[in-house]
Amino acid sequence: MPISITKENIKEEIEQSALPIVIDVYATWCGPCQQVAPLFDELSKELGDVCKFVKLNVDEARELSIYYGVTSVPTFIFIKNNEIKHKETGYMSKDDLKTKILEFVKP
Numbered sequence: 001m002p003i004s005i006t007k008e009n010i011k012e013e014i015e016q017s018a019l020p021i022v023i024d025v026y027a028t029w030c031g032p033c034q035q036v037a038p039l040f041d042e043l044s045k046e047l048g049d050v051c052k053f054v055k056l057n058v059d060e061a062r063e064l065s066i067y068y069g070v071t072s073v074p075t076f077i078f079i080k081n082n083e084i085k086h087k088e089t090g091y092m093s094k095d096d097l098k099t100k101i102l103e104f105v106k107p
Contacts, residue, residue: 027057078104
């Protein structure tokens with residue numbers, strides 16, 4: 001299951017992670033976010049050995065949303081070696097999101 005990040009655990013979960021990371025930036029009031037949430041959970045089970053799956057609630061962690069430059073939800077942030085490599089905004093199907101993740105984690 002994806003891990004929720006906060007300013008209290010960001011260092012441990014993001015900055016010190018050996019695995020590439022995909023962050024699902026969402027809001028509870030966002031319809032597309034609610035639609036993609038179960039797909040993100042499914043992918044975390046399927047691909048959790050090659051990538052760390054993390055969730056960021058924009059309303060609960062506003063300062064982190066600003067830090068990552070999030071302007072709309074849902075947004076997916078792809079991080080490797082504590083560096084943002086790519087961002088995708090908007091709803092994606094499970095297959096589209098899986099393809100993006102697999103491209104991202106390629107060595």
